[in-house]
Amino acid sequence: MAADTPAMAVLWGRTSTPRRGPKPTLSVETIAQAGIRVADADGLAAVTMQRVAQELGVTKMALYRYVPGKVEMVALMTDVAIGAPPADRAGRQAGGPAWRPRLETWATRMYERFSAHPWALEATVGARPIGPNEVAWLEEVAAALADTPLSGAETLDTAAALSGQVRMVAQQAAAYGADSPEQSLLATLGAVLAEDEDRFPAVAAALADTAGATDQALDFGIQRLLDGVELLISRR
Known part of the structure; x- marks a missing residue:
């Protein structure tokens, strides 16, 4: 994706603060957090400019002063939700590589x-x-x-x-x-193999050896x- 797209400009802070209209009262961080709350509650498909605007108590048109559209909105949400990488760089293990x-x-x-x-x-x-x-x-x-x-x-x-x-x-x-996921899969396999263990002896043997290892x-x-x-x- 080109570095000069609107989404990249918003993500990397290369857009200017809106100069026309009312004094800006939002930030892209605040908007992203509102979108995250919507997505956490109802999934990504629920994220629309209108829904996020309602979450923030502003009009949809007000959002467009900061974020051009849903593509940019989702990009912002993703970067904010993932956040910065772990700051704790676990030290060298005894005798192991750093x-x-x-x-x-x-x-x-x-x-x-x-x-x-x-x-x-x-x-x-x-x-x-x-x-x-x-x-x-x-x-x-x-x-x-x-x-x-x-x-x-x-x-x-x-x-x-x-x-x-x-x-x-x-x-x-x-x-x-x-x-x-693992326990659910093992439970399903256990139910199947209860009657068909002879057909899948290797799987049955592996399943029998999973105690405490899920x-x-x-x-x-x-x-x-x-x-x-x-x-x-x-x-x-």
Whole structure:
């Protein structure tokens, strides 16, 4: 997406304060927070200029003085909802590389942000304007891996792989709501295998060995991805 689009201008603070009409009483941050409240309550589809204006107690036309339209509104909401990356750069683990705990924290905090605002999963797909907070998350990965022998492409791919794991688990969690995705799946499999265990003996054996090992998909995936990155770094 071009850097000179209205959405990018709003996201990066490159628009001027409205000069005509009444004295400005809103900020793009306030408008984004109102949109977030709507999306948190009723989903992304419920976010319209009219609905956000009602949330703020202003007219729809008043919003257009700050935000050109819904595309820009959603871009702002997403960047504000995701927020800045974790400031706590977990220190070096005993005998371990400094980059690994930083990326563990990065991934788990990203999961927490998506879990708090599930609509952001839908809003962050495909070509779209990207704000400074999202770039700051990418900066954190690049900074963590800066002293490793990974190439720039490998560093960006590491960020993409971790983000993909986080998004996958967060999407499943959002779809199941209050229920545990893993426990729900295991319960379904248990019901099926009660009558068809002979057809799927390997699955049945794995299922029988899951006691106390559920709800670990997020951490398991993160750790195995980082194991691979660590192995690649050590081979260099």
